[in-house]
Amino acid sequence: MAKSEKKAENDFFTMVYEVTKLIPYGRITSYGAIARYLGSGKSARMVGWALNVCHSRTEFIPAHRVVNRNGLLTGKHHFGNSSTMQQLLANEGIIVEDDKIVNFRERFWDPLKELK
DNA sequence: ATTCTGACAGCAA
DNA sequence: TTTGCTGCCAGAA
Numbered sequence A: 001m002a003k004s005e006k007k008a009e010n011d012f013f014t015m016v017y018e019v020t021k022l023i024p025y026g027r028i029t030s031y032g033a034i035a036r037y038l039g040s041g042k043s044a045r046m047v048g049w050a051l052n053v054c055h056s057r058t059e060f061i062p063a064h065r066v067v068n069r070n071g072l073l074t075g076k077h078h079f080g081n082s083s084t085m086q087q088l089l090a091n092e093g094i095i096v097e098d099d100k101i102v103n104f105r106e107r108f109w110d111p112l113k114e115l116k
Numbered sequence B: 001a002t003t004c005t006g007a008c009a010g011c012a013a
Numbered sequence C: 001t002t003t004g005c006t007g008c009c010a011g012a013a
Helices: A012-021 A031-038 A044-052 A084-091
Strands: none
Touching: A012 A031, A012 A044, A031 A044
């Protein structure tokens, strides 16, 4: 209908949520990987922005499974408590040390490669 | 309308 | 190797 309708499901933000929710248990991915999967490529910042507003979604978004390409928990501060993100990852068997994911490369889940 | 910021990533020095 | 700047897109002031 008119613009009163909310944005289409194809909205960039929604796409990010969909991919994020597709991340398997005990796995993680990076912002750039998701951005690239969506075709934005260099717009990795938008992925972070989308997750930033993920709190607006009633659905639970496993944003703790999304980290930067260094495997660093850059967004841990956005989970309310700085230790929440690490705690969630640890709960899934992901070991985080010094705000960095251990065996990041092994735990890395690339949507381009997995969902291709 | 203009400017700045932001959960990143890539490249240059 | 680390540090800093730039590019990217969208939203808030």
